[in-house]
Amino acid sequence: MRVLVAVKRVVDYAVKVRVRPDKTAVELQNVKMSMNPFCENAMEEAVRLKEAKLATEIVAVSVGPKQAQETLRTALAMGADRGVHIVTDMRADQELQPLAVAKLLRTVVDEVKPDLVLMGKQAIDGDNCQTGPMLAGLLGWPQATFAAKLEVADSKKEVTVERETDTGTQKLQMGLPAVVTADLRLNAPRYATLPNIMKAKKKPIATRDAAAAGVDLAPRNKVTNVTDPPPRAAGAVVESVDDLVAKLKADGLV
Amino acid sequence: MQLRNMVRAFVQSDVDPQALQFNRQKFNRQLFRKCGELGLLGVTAQEQHGGSGMDAAAAVIVHEELAASDPAFCLSYLAHSMLFVNNLAQNGSEAQRARFLPAACSGDAVCGMGMSEPGSGTDVLGMSTTAVAAPGDSGSGSGSGGGGYVLNGSKMWITNGTVDGRDTGDAFLVYARTGRGPRDISTFIVERGMAGFSLGTKVEDKCGMRASMTAELVFEDVRVPRENLVGEEGGALLSMVKNLEIERLALGAISLGIARRCIDIMNKYSMERVAFGKPISSYGQVQRHIAESYAEYMAGRAYTYSIAANLDLTTHGCGLDTDAVKLYTATMGKNVADRAMQVLGGNGYVGDYQVERLWRDAKLMEIGGGTLEAHHKNIVRDLRRLQVLP
Ligand SMILES: Cc1cc2nc3c(=O)[nH]c(=O)nc-3n(C[C@H](O)[C@H](O)[C@H](O)COP(=O)(O)OP(=O)(O)OC[C@H]3O[C@@H](n4cnc5c(N)ncnc54)[C@H](O)[C@@H]3O)c2cc1C
Numbered sequence: 001m002r003v004l005v006a007v008k009r010v011v012d013y014a015v016k017v018r019v020r021p022d023k024t025a026v027e028l029q030n031v032k033m034s035m036n037p038f039c040e041n042a043m044e045e046a047v048r049l050k051e052a053k054l055a056t057e058i059v060a061v062s063v064g065p066k067q068a069q070e071t072l073r074t075a076l077a078m079g080a081d082r083g084v085h086i087v088t089d090m091r092a093d094q095e096l097q098p099l100a101v102a103k104l105l106r107t108v109v110d111e112v113k114p115d116l117v118l119m120g121k122q123a124i125d126g127d128n129c130q131t132g133p134m135l136a137g138l139l140g141w142p143q144a145t146f147a148a149k150l151e152v153a154d155s156k157k158e159v160t161v162e163r164e165t166d167t168g169t170q171k172l173q174m175g176l177p178a179v180v181t182a183d184l185r186l187n188a189p190r191y192a193t194l195p196n197i198m199k200a201k202k203k204p205i206a207t208r209d210a211a212a213a214g215v216d217l218a219p220r221n222k223v224t225n226v227t228d229p230p231p232r233a234a235g236a237v238v239e240s241v242d243d244l245v246a247k248l249k250a251d252g253l254v
Numbered sequence: 255m256q257l258r259n260m261v262r263a264f265v266q267s268d269v270d271p272q273a274l275q276f277n278r279q280k281f282n283r284q285l286f287r288k289c290g291e292l293g294l295l296g297v298t299a300q301e302q303h304g305g306s307g308m309d310a311a312a313a314v315i316v317h318e319e320l321a322a323s324d325p326a327f328c329l330s331y332l333a334h335s336m337l338f339v340n341n342l343a344q345n346g347s348e349a350q351r352a353r354f355l356p357a358a359c360s361g362d363a364v365c366g367m368g369m370s371e372p373g374s375g376t377d378v379l380g381m382s383t384t385a386v387a388a389p390g391d392s393g394s395g396s397g398s399g400g401g402g403y404v405l406n407g408s409k410m411w412i413t414n415g416t417v418d419g420r421d422t423g424d425a426f427l428v429y430a431r432t433g434r435g436p437r438d439i440s441t442f443i444v445e446r447g448m449a450g451f452s453l454g455t456k457v458e459d460k461c462g463m464r465a466s467m468t469a470e471l472v473f474e475d476v477r478v479p480r481e482n483l484v485g486e487e488g489g490a491l492l493s494m495v496k497n498l499e500i501e502r503l504a505l506g507a508i509s510l511g512i513a514r515r516c517i518d519i520m521n522k523y524s525m526e527r528v529a530f531g532k533p534i535s536s537y538g539q540v541q542r543h544i545a546e547s548y549a550e551y552m553a554g555r556a557y558t559y560s561i562a563a564n565l566d567l568t569t570h571g572c573g574l575d576t577d578a579v580k581l582y583t584a585t586m587g588k589n590v591a592d593r594a595m596q597v598l599g600g601n602g603y604v605g606d607y608q609v610e611r612l613w614r615d616a617k618l619m620e621i622g623g624g625t626l627e628a629h630h631k632n633i634v635r636d637l638r639r640l641q642v643l644p
Contacts, residue, residue, distance in 0.1 A: 034259065070256065074256060074259075077260075191260050191264050191292055193306075194257065194296075194308060195293045195301060195306045196293075197256055197257055197293075197306075198307055200256075
């Protein structure tokens with residue numbers, strides 16, 4: 001079984017983002033970038049499948065600028081066997097949109113022919129939650145989003161996915177190939193060990209130009225203005241629970 | 255970059271939360287094992303012996319990142335990974351590496367190095383621990399020491415000398431005199447449990463670096479087999495010099511980690527703390543503390559990494575600059591910690607804000623692995639030879 005894992009380079013989760021002075025976007029210059037946390041979960045799950053001898057090969061793919069190579073190297077150090085880098089200088093947080101990424105990923109799926117595509121449920125920059133479902137739609141494959149548990153049948157023809165929803169846990173069973181997007185609860189991603197970081201340097205990464213993929217990359221919506229959220233108003237301390245309830249009622253909040 | 259990110263993430267999740275607690279307690283054995291799993295303990299050791307096969311720059315990165323959170327744990331890490339593991343990886347025989355490195359790289363064994371003695375520190379060649387060739391058990395024909403050696407003396411200030419306060423650490427590279435000449439010094443691997451090898455005085459109540467255990471090691475007629483002699487008899491000086499270079503860079507990296515953390519803390523605090531109606535970061539005197547700290551940290555960082563990039567672990571030749579890196583960064587780290595304490599006022603003087611601990615830890619780099627004065631002496635000796643700077 002071959003697994004394709006999509007990994008995205010985003011602003012590190014711990015960075016406090018700043019809006020650029022021209023208000024067109026958030027600042028990316030001199031900002032720490034890392035692998036999207038949900039993509040780490042997807043990557044970790046793929047490695048576990050390989051350790052369990054269910055997967056035989058893991059291919060990591062990233063769409064992004066030159067530096068997305070570093071993200072791929074991280075995936076290789078975690079355990080991917082090879083990488084595919086689709087290079088574009090479009091801003092991956094607003095200009096390069098989910099539909100375009102899904103179309104680019106479809107070209108990689110056509111080439112790599114995976115039995116399972118693992119992705120993050122969303123990227124923490126755009127927070128769109130769309131790329132996985134769109135890819136499944138384009139491919140006509142079954143999909144499970146927000147996966148909290150993944151089991152591959154011994155036949156390697158089927159997966160069972162537990163997904164977390166607002167109303168409870170849903171269990172889905174589907175045939176392969178399929179697209180599964182990972183939630184944080186799926187697993188705890190490992191740290192790449194030093195020997196694996198060294199080995200990753202020697203693993204191959206194939207690069208392709210996004211513009212040459214024969215895919216319409218044009219954004220479907222345009223960001224006109226980016227602003228800071230309003231500053232948080234000062235809080236108030238109440239004496240008791242009764243006071244709290246009374247105040248919430250008075251403010252029309254409950 | 256990848257290495258730094260990995261170590262930083264590991265430090266944030268696993269090292270930082272325990273730093274203050276173990277400052278009051280002792281060495282964190284479990285954390286040490288985790289470092290082994292990640293491949294940090296054998297960062298520069300050969301891969302076939304359980305190491306990670308990385309270079310000096312990688313070792314410096316690991317030290318800076320660990321020290322930004324817990325300099326004391328990092329000191330124990332240094333004594334193990336640089337003074338024992340790297341030293342043996344560079345100077346040991348293939349058989350010695352195969353025997354000792356796997357357990358040391360995995361974290362099963364905690365090791366260290368013994369150079370200093372109660373009676374000699376800076377004056378290394380004044381050491382008095384002796385190793386005398388034991389009466390040969392057979393005519394091996396290899397000259398003295400065919401039957402092994404008998405060690406007598408003691409080593410002081412040994413990091414990881416004990417781990418649990420009861421017994422010695424697992425294995426040590428010990429320097430001892432094997433002849434009458436001042437340079438007749440050899441290196442031996444002394445293992446826990448060898449008859450006559452015991453734990454001496456435990457060093458309690460250190461100013462800082464409290465999560466790192468320091469102790470005296472005592473040798474009373476310790477019979478050390480010949481296969482535990484590292485390199486040639488009388489050949490210790492060369493390996494000592496080689497290993498001192500990476501030791502000094504690694505100690506410098508601890509100062510870098512301390513400085514960076516202190517700058518982060520004082521920068522953040524100065525924006526949040528309001529006095530006379532304004533954040534204290536708006537006052538010139540506070541700005542000077544922060545700005546000078548940053549500039550000095552960056553200068554030390556640039557110097558350390560530029561030397562690390564050129565340091566070949568298999569040989570020596572960076573003596574002048576590794577002395578100078580440590581001379582500069584040690585005092586830089588101490589000064590930055592002091593300024594951070596000043597910026598934090600009363601909060602700087604107590605444990606919760608980390609600065610108090612980092613301030614105590616920072617001083618060690620002006621003493622351990624060569625005092626400032628030893629660096630002065632070495633630098634001027636080398637400059638005399640050089641006469642004109644390149
Ligand atoms: C926490 C800690 C951990 C340590 N870990 C280890 C370890 O793992 N292994 C190990 O071998 N050692 C270790 N050491 C020992 C350390 O390397 C020595 O303390 C250091 O080299 C200084 O030696 P000393 O303490 O004997 O001081 P001394 O050499 O006695 O120096 C005392 C003072 O005299 C000055 N001085 C000495 N000679 C001269 C001179 N020629 N010119 C000018 N001034 C001079 C010194 O600079 C210093 O100010 C550790 C020390 C500490 C505190």
